[in-house]
Amino acid sequence: MKQELSDQIDKALRRLLERSGDTEPSPSVALDTPRRPEHGDFACNVAMGLAKRLGQAPRAIAESLVAELGDAGGLVESADVAGPGFINFKLDLSAWQNQVPEILRKGSLYGCSDEGADKRVQVEFVSANPTGPLSTGHGRNAVLGDCTARLLEKVGFEVTREYYFNDGGRQMRVLGESVKARYLERLGRAASPSPEALADPETAWLEESEGLPVVFPRDGYQGEYIGGIAQDLIDQFGEGLIHEPGDGQFRDYAQSQIFAEITKTLDSIGIVFDVNFNEKSLYDRGLLERTLEDLRALGLVYDAEGAVWLASTKMDLDRDRVLVKGTGEPTYLLPDIAYHCDKFSRGFDQMIDVLGADHIEQFPFVQKAVAALGVNPDQLELIMHQFVTITSQGEKVKQSTRRATFVTVDELVEQVGSDVFRFFMIERKPEGHLDFDLDLARDQNWRKNPAYYVQYAHARTYGIERKASEVGLSMPDHDAFDPLRLDQPEEIQLIQKLVGFSEMVSRAASTREPHHVAYYLRELAGLWNPYLQDGVRHRVLSDDAALTQARLGLVGAVRVVLREGLSLLGVSSPERM
RNA sequence: GCGCCCGUAGCUCAGUUGGAUAGAGCAUCAGCUUGCGGAGCUGAGGGUCGCACGUUCGAGUCGUGCCGGGCGCGCCA
Numbered sequence: 001m002k003q004e005l006s007d008q009i010d011k012a013l014r015r016l017l018e019r020s021g022d023t024e025p026s027p028s029v030a031l032d033t034p035r036r037p038e039h040g041d042f043a044c045n046v047a048m049g050l051a052k053r054l055g056q057a058p059r060a061i062a063e064s065l066v067a068e069l070g071d072a073g074g075l076v077e078s079a080d081v082a083g084p085g086f087i088n089f090k091l092d093l094s095a096w097q098n099q100v101p102e103i104l105r106k107g108s109l110y111g112c113s114d115e116g117a118d119k120r121v122q123v124e125f126v127s128a129n130p131t132g133p134l135s136t137g138h139g140r141n142a143v144l145g146d147c148t149a150r151l152l153e154k155v156g157f158e159v160t161r162e163y164y165f166n167d168g169g170r171q172m173r174v175l176g177e178s179v180k181a182r183y184l185e186r187l188g189r190a191a192s193p194s195p196e197a198l199a200d201p202e203t204a205w206l207e208e209s210e211g212l213p214v215v216f217p218r219d220g221y222q223g224e225y226i227g228g229i230a231q232d233l234i235d236q237f238g239e240g241l242i243h244e245p246g247d248g249q250f251r252d253y254a255q256s257q258i259f260a261e262i263t264k265t266l267d268s269i270g271i272v273f274d275v276n277f278n279e280k281s282l283y284d285r286g287l288l289e290r291t292l293e294d295l296r297a298l299g300l301v302y303d304a305e306g307a308v309w310l311a312s313t314k315m316d317l318d319r320d321r322v323l324v325k326g327t328g329e330p331t332y333l334l335p336d337i338a339y340h341c342d343k344f345s346r347g348f349d350q351m352i353d354v355l356g357a358d359h360i361e362q363f364p365f366v367q368k369a370v371a372a373l374g375v376n377p378d379q380l381e382l383i384m385h386q387f388v389t390i391t392s393q394g395e396k397v398k399q400s401t402r403r404a405t406f407v408t409v410d411e412l413v414e415q416v417g418s419d420v421f422r423f424f425m426i427e428r429k430p431e432g433h434l435d436f437d438l439d440l441a442r443d444q445n446w447r448k449n450p451a452y453y454v455q456y457a458h459a460r461t462y463g464i465e466r467k468a469s470e471v472g473l474s475m476p477d478h479d480a481f482d483p484l485r486l487d488q489p490e491e492i493q494l495i496q497k498l499v500g501f502s503e504m505v506s507r508a509a510s511t512r513e514p515h516h517v518a519y520y521l522r523e524l525a526g527l528w529n530p531y532l533q534d535g536v537r538h539r540v541l542s543d544d545a546a547l548t549q550a551r552l553g554l555v556g557a558v559r560v561v562l563r564e565g566l567s568l569l570g571v572s573s574p575e576r577m
Numbered sequence: 578g579c580g581c582c583c584g585u586a587g588c589u590c591a592g593u594u595g596g597a598u599a600g601a602g603c604a605u606c607a608g609c610u611u612g613c614g615g616a617g618c619u620g621a622g623g624g625u626c627g628c629a630c631g632u633u634c635g636a637g638u639c640g641u642g643c644c645g646g647g648c649g650c651g652c653c654a
Contacts, residue, residue, distance in 0.1 A: 083597050325652040357648050467613050
């Protein structure tokens with residue numbers, strides 16, 4: 001509808017410019033929705049931008065444009081020139097009202113578009129290495145990536161969700177050694193390091209204690225889950241693994257166990273990946289060597305100090321980076337570059353990496369290197385997000401990765417459920433900090449907890465349907481009511497909000513900002529809940545049969561939009577609460 | 578020290594290529610209300626948009642400099 005008006009204005013503007021002998025390209029017409037209702041339904045500022053070019057007063061240009069436009073084929077009720085040169089449009093009420101059956105007709109397709117038609121996009125997210133349970137930061141990353149993927153699907157892209165993890169390097173070896181240490185401790189063949197030493201890197205690290213060697217690695221993983229994995233191995237193998245190296249079965253078993261746990265966690269919040277891509281497969285296919293050779297052929301690689309370096313300063317970056325260590329082992333950077341080349345070779349039109357703030361430094365190196373190897377840098381984009389803090393009783397909950405005292409996704413989901421978890425995690429724009437208010441998240445009061453507030457708004461559409469069925473009424477089809485009966489100001493306002501859904505989806509998808517969906521839903525619910533509450537002025541079920549049908553039509557349209565919006569967030573749409 | 582992100586109401590945060598008198602939720606206060614669904618409805622107060630300068634018809638939004646907070650700056654990932 002907005003598009004239709006915008007097109008009409010565009011045509012009128014072209015006619016106007018042509019007549020005045022102006023041959024330059026016509027400026028694009030932008031409409032925005034004014035904050036103040038007396039400024040109409042849509043406002044246009046194109047006249048102000050043309051003032052200089054045409055050498056006329058903006059208001060005069062606006063007047064001519066209004067005259068040229070006429071009533072835009074019955075769409076416009078009034079067009080007024082206001083302020084410094086705005087044109088304020090008020091649409092005919094029926095233009096709004098007739099959208100209600102349209103929403104019902106489209107149903108779950110409402111809000112969809114073809115912006116991404118025939119395009120394949122890959123979203124890489126979570127990508128936590130399987131060394132422990134997912135933290136809240138990973139949780140935010142997971143929800144952000146998944147909601148972005150859902151938005152892209154909504155606007156027509158073919159989306160691949162992918163999880164990449166490093167299983168070739170040092171980190172996994174330390175994991176294996178950590179498990180082996182706990183294994184030996186539990187069998188009475190090794191001693192645990194002192195708690196003081198574990199807590200503080202500066203404290204002396206004993207080689208042995210009470211006659212037993214201390215084998216736990218200095219930078220090992222201290223979480224309790226490591227002991228659990230060790231216990232599993234004792235239950236299975238007894239003492240049979242005491243001569244097994246840490247990076248053998250210990251590592252393999254720990255990795256597969258932890259990865260299975262991570263998968264389970266993600267599943268519990270409705271996230272399933274299409275591809276789990278492991279670093280090792282890059283080694284197996286010889287892609288590291290090939291990437292290195294390709295970069296070397298471009299003169300972007302050199303040897304120094306016993307290591308192999310990426311000449312990133314030649315690519316406008318502030319320093320060079322090591323690709324292969326003196327030990328002959330690659331750093332994580334080389335596989336990362338090889339991985340992104342592999343992505344590209346799989347034919348995606350667009351690749352999106354979702355990364356936490358602690359990893360963004362890495363991104364430019366990968367992007368530049370991959371660009372040197374022939375990928376258009378615009379095809380590889382980054383969604384960066386800041387960290388999560390958890391607040392309860394007005395105090396921040398302290399977290400430490402090193403000591404594994406962080407709050408896990410599992411713990412949070414157990415307390416508040418998947419729906420609230422996801423809603424809270426997506427509510428903030430990615431680049432801002434996210435303060436997770438645990439008390440509010442736990443609050444069952446629908447009026448206070450925004451997640452429930454929106455879900456409740458949806459459930460109420462079913463409450464009304466149930467009530468209606470008691471008097472033999474059912475929800476009308478899209479052509480079985482007269483939308484012109486929806487003429488109360490609150491109803492028009494609701495309809496305008498419903499109509500704005502598509503534009504919001506399109507914008508959220510193109511800017512990769514799913515938090516707009518959450519805000520939109522809160523606003524819609526903020527109109528809908530009070531509308532229902534005021535059962536005097538506009539009761540849905542009344543003695544007026546035709547009016548009742550029309551309002552049930554509105555109930556249906558609101559239901560469609562709430563359901564579609566919630567589904568973009570991966571939050572359920574309950575029929576009762 | 579250098580790089581990136583953030584700074585908007587008491588708190589947590591929105592703010593659509595720069596648009597008209599800066600918004601929401603929570604909290605506070607006042608009045609109404611006994612419900613198509615669990616207490617609700619209506620209204621009010623609350624702001625030098627971190628500070629300064631600049632760009633222009635117009636700046637919360639763009640540029641520069643400063644202040645404050647977070648993250649990063651490894652042959653760790």
